[in-house]
Amino acid sequence: MLKAYAASIDAALRNCVAVAIHSFQTVELSPTTGYIEGEVLLIDGSRLVFFEFLRQREQSLEREKYRYHYMDANNQLIFRYDNAPHHLEVSTFPHHKHISTGVIESTEPHFAVILAEVEKAALGLP
Numbered sequence: 001m002l003k004a005y006a007a008s009i010d011a012a013l014r015n016c017v018a019v020a021i022h023s024f025q026t027v028e029l030s031p032t033t034g035y036i037e038g039e040v041l042l043i044d045g046s047r048l049v050f051f052e053f054l055r056q057r058e059q060s061l062e063r064e065k066y067r068y069h070y071m072d073a074n075n076q077l078i079f080r081y082d083n084a085p086h087h088l089e090v091s092t093f094p095h096h097k098h099i100s101t102g103v104i105e106s107t108e109p110h111f112a113v114i115l116a117e118v119e120k121a122a123l124g125l126p
Contacts, residue, residue, distance in 0.1 A: 001056050001061045002026060002028060002034045002036075002054060002056070002061065003026070005036075005054065005061055006024075006026040006036055008111075008112075009024065009036065009038075009111055010024070012111065012112050012115055013040065013115070016115055016119050017119070017123070018042045018043050018044070018118070018119040018122035018123050019040055019041075019042060019043075019119075020041045020042060020043045021040075021041045022038065022039070022040040022041070023038055023039055024036060024037060024038025024039070024050075025037060025038065031056075032055055032056040032057075033053070033054065033055050033056070034053075034054055035051065035052060035053045035054060036050075036051070036052045036054065037050065037051045037052075038050055040115075040118070042118065042119075042122035043122055043123075044073065044121075044122045044123075044124075045072070045073030046070065046071060046072050046073055046078065046118070046121065046122055047070070047071050047073075047075075048068065048069070048070045048071075048114070048115075048118050049067075049068075049069045049071075050066075050067065050068045050069070050111070050114070051065070051066065051067045052065070052066045052111070053065040053066070063108070065083060065084075066081070066082060066083055066108075066109075067080065067081070067082040067084075068080065068081045068082070068109065068111075068114045070114075070117075070118055070121075077098065077099075077100060078099075078100075078121065079097055079098060079099050079117075080097070080098040081095075081096075081097050081098075081106055081109050081114065082096065082098075083095050083096075083108065087103050090103060090104070090105050090106075091105055092105040092106055092107060095107060095108050
């Protein structure tokens with residue numbers, strides 16, 4: 001299941017017109033756990049660094065931990081989605097999104113949704 005999921009991430013990255021270069025690795029820690037981490041350089045010089053810790057449970061693959069950190073060409077934060085359990089005040093705890101003005105609510109995002117958000121920003125689309 002982990003390999004198929006990694007293949008879907010690779011396909012999404014290859015089909016994203018705003019991606020200039022990308023790299024990621026998949027590490028299988030056991031038959032049911034592993035992680036994917038990577039970095040994406042976009043055509044406008046911005047960067048997305050991501051990490052997902054995954055666990056297979058019966059017929060599903062769950063992301064126990066995740067982080068999607070998006071920065072501009074000067075390495076300044078644009079946004080970061082994560083589920084680190086440190087913002088108890090957010091109603092969607094532990095899921096939240098960091099933006100330049102603070103922390104806001106967020107549902108658990110999926111890689112394809114994050115990539116679409118990053119692609120729009122890199123292409124200057126609303």
